[in-house]
Amino acid sequence: MVDALKKMGKISRKGPVVLVIMDGVGFGKYKEGDAVAAALTGHLNKLYKANPWTKLKAHGLAVGLPSDDDMGNSEVGHNAMGCGRVFSQGAKLVNNSIETGAMFEGTTWNKLVANVKTKASTLHFIGLLSDGNVHSHIDNLKAMIVQAKKDGVAKVRIHALLDGRDVGEVSALEYFDPFEAFLASLNDASFDARIASGGGRMVITMDRYNANWNMVRKGWETHVLGEGRMFEGAHQAIETLRKESKAIDQDLPPFVIAKDGKPVGTIEDGDSVILFNFRGDRALEITKAFEAQELAEFDRKRHPKVEYAGMMEYDGDLHVPSQFLVTPPAIDKTIAEYLCASKVRQFSISETQKFGHVTYFFNGNKSGKFDDKLEEYVEIPSDIVPFEERPWMKCAEIADRVIKEVESGKWDFIKLNFPNGDMVGHTGNFQAVVCSMEGLDLQIGRIHKAVMEAGGVMVITADHGNADDMFEHGKDGSVQYKENGDPKSKTSHSLNPVPCIICDSNYQGEYESELKTGLGISSIAATCMNLLDFEAPAEYDPSIITMR
CATH class of the missing domain: 3.40.720.10 (Alkaline Phosphatase, subunit A)
Structure with missing residues (x-):
């Protein structure tokens, strides 16, 4: 009060x-x-x-x-x-939590890790794979995967959403290819980490304000059920779907990674799931899909019993999700x-x-x-x-x-x-x-x-820039061309x-006519x-x- x-x-x-x-x-x-x-x-x-x-x-x-x-x-x-x-804010809080180790000492992280170790199940990560630092950051994901291996987790699956919105519109492979090399460097006889599914952030999973629950349904079917078009790897999926759809990354259709005709990373009973996006608006609906006992917005077909956590608490009033890794401001x-x-x-x-x-x-x-x-x-x-x-x-x-x-x-x-x-x-x-x-x-x-x-007062402002910078520019300020x-x-x-x-x-002169700067x-x-x-x-x- x-x-x-x-x-x-x-x-x-x-x-x-x-x-x-x-x-x-x-x-x-x-x-x-x-x-x-x-x-x-x-x-x-x-x-x-x-x-x-x-x-x-x-x-x-x-x-x-x-x-x-x-x-x-x-x-x-x-x-x-x-x-x-x-x-x-979120990006800064998450960085600090990882750098200090507080995240990995926390109750939620250790609970999710213990769950998969006890049940010999899978630790899943869902989120935006880029360094846009608006909804997520790839470095946070990499740090968690490294820690999961240290903590004895044997199997990790990543459900990676393409950005193309907070980063370049067709930059996905600049993130996916090095990330797959990073996973390969960690994999050994005791540790298996790989990308299991993906799709454009404006097509699946990341809807907000209940605008289009069909996006969440597609994400659920892709990440959880392993339903959708199958590919041997993310690189192949991205290149093929780009050629066919002519879409930029944020609008790319969903894909599932498969081996011998079977999805490599469906989400099953006993698994642990971390939504590694730290921003709340586009995290609430997929969170509801995992946490709600009954869901009216779409038919989940199957609702696995998992340990679910968000990177942060996305709604402080409703306390959603029930488990999270980093306390928000x-x-x-x-x-x-x-x-x-x-x-x-x-x-x-x-x-x-x-x-x-x-x-x-x-x-x-x-x-x-x-x-x-x-x-x-x-x-x-x-x-x-x-x-x-x-x-x-x-x-x-x-x-x-x-x-x-x-x-x-x-x-x-x-x-x-x-x-x-x-x-x-x-x-x-x-x-x-x-x-x-x-x-x-x-x-x-x-x-x-x-x-x-x-007889009122109108204050006109903005929350950030975007429309003012619609072309890519080089370090010298020159426009970059296709x-x-x-x-x-x-x-x-x-x-x-x-x-x-x-x-x-x-x-009436109640305040200075010249506004403050800086x-x-x-x-x-x-x-x-x-x-x-x-x-x-x-x-x-x-x-x-x-x-x-």
């Missing part, structure tokens, strides 16, 4: 403070490949000219990641904005909790793909509301189609509802997430991303008009700063509190505005 915030008695507006999060929209470092700059964004351009704005850090240390070489992501970005401070004292204690009426909205970001992640990885009487959450169902085919996504529907709520006068604070820049950005389709930015810009113009007419002459698409987030624009309908997106929370006429908590990172 937190205390109510103290009123400043300096700012009074008729309308609400509206926080607009343009997911994945930053300031590009290069002209080539910057889809944000390439788009016709007349409304945003006018807002930059007419209002105070600044750039905010949204990656690396500024959002609790191990180093400034680590790109930001939606989870840590919304955590930082929602709690007003920087907590050490205990994020408390979020802006939503403070505002509820201060009797501030709040409305949160996005479409399915980012709904949990403006609720669960924004609230410090907590499900549910702080006060049912003061808060309302609205989820607009996302289309289940490739994002490049509907690059505008649901931004118009989100804007429709936000405008309605602004005009109602019911809310003091409204926050929304437009997913376009991130979700379409991950497709690598430059034209689609430009289209997504233009569709987004139209809706920002509509919301701005409504907020100004209502054999056919097209630029190599970049599907991962960027290290670029993001905007913060403050559009105040009735600015801050991170964690400063958004204190800023919104100030604009609501509250003093921010002392432990919060500084506001972007300076009160007079």
Whole structure:
């Protein structure tokens, strides 16, 4: 519980403070490949000219990641904005746990290892095989496999998802081939480790927010049941499926590794299973498939009795999974909790793909509301189609509802997430991303008009970059090209700063017109509190505005 915030008695507006999060929209470092700059964004351009704005850090240390070489992501970005401070995040916590040995001294690790040793069964790892460091890191997996051998585990199977989203779009073999060589170097008469299955992360296993349980079903059939197209090895599977499907890594069909016509690594009664992804949103559904006694979302056909653990606790309120290897950050004292204690009426909205970001992640990885009487959450169902085919996504529907709520006068604070820049950005389709930015810009113009007419304040920002960096660049900054002459698409987030624009309908000089520089997106929370006429908590990172 937190205390109510103290009123400043300096700012009074008729309308609400509206926080607009343009997911994945930053300031590009290069002209080539910057889809944000390439788009016709007349409304945003006018807002930059007419209002105070600044750039905010949204990656690396500024959002609790191990180093400034680590790109930001939606989870840590919304955590930082929602709690007003920087907590050490999943990647950093896992690294520390492995480096200090704490993970391998923990109860969960030793329980899972003891289970397979006692039963002469298999230790399985499921997760994203790359060094993207957004959902997972291959080095964490390698460290666990090495430790498993030291601890006397005899058989290990890896169910490896292709990334192509937080790393290069067709970079899978850069990870799979060296990883298979790594496994071969460990294998001997007493230890047998190999890849057992795989598939693209946007096709199997890693669905989120209950958007498409069919992905989880496919993952279950692939990893657990060993059902699907069979290959002798992962390299052969990836090359063959690429040629046939013409898909990039994240969209590659599932595959099963087999020997003599039989899968090498189905999951059976008595096995142990570790989901080595540390980020929660795309881990919850596959976790439910393993842990739920009854599952309504799809027919599991067979539900093996296993010792299951996640890399981290993916939902701190629901305590999912029941077993995990690393304790996540205990994020408390979020802006939503403070505002509820201060009797501030709040409305949160996005479409399915980012709904949990403006609720669960924004609230410090907590499900549910702080006060049912003061808060309302609205989820607009996302289309289940490739994002490049509907690059505008649901931004118009989100804007429709936000405008309605602004005009109602019911809310003091409204926050929304437009997913376009991130979700379409991950497709690598430059034209689609430009289209997504233009569709987004139209809706920002509509919301701005409504907020100004209502006498409110509109704060426009982002959680990280993506759409601003759509081409691969060399160390010298030059665009990298494919054999056919097209630029190599970049599907991962960027290290670029993001905007913060403050559009105040009735600015009376209550704060300096020049915004602070050099801050991170964690400063958004204190800023919104100030604009609501509250003093921010002392432990919060500084506001972007300076009160007079």
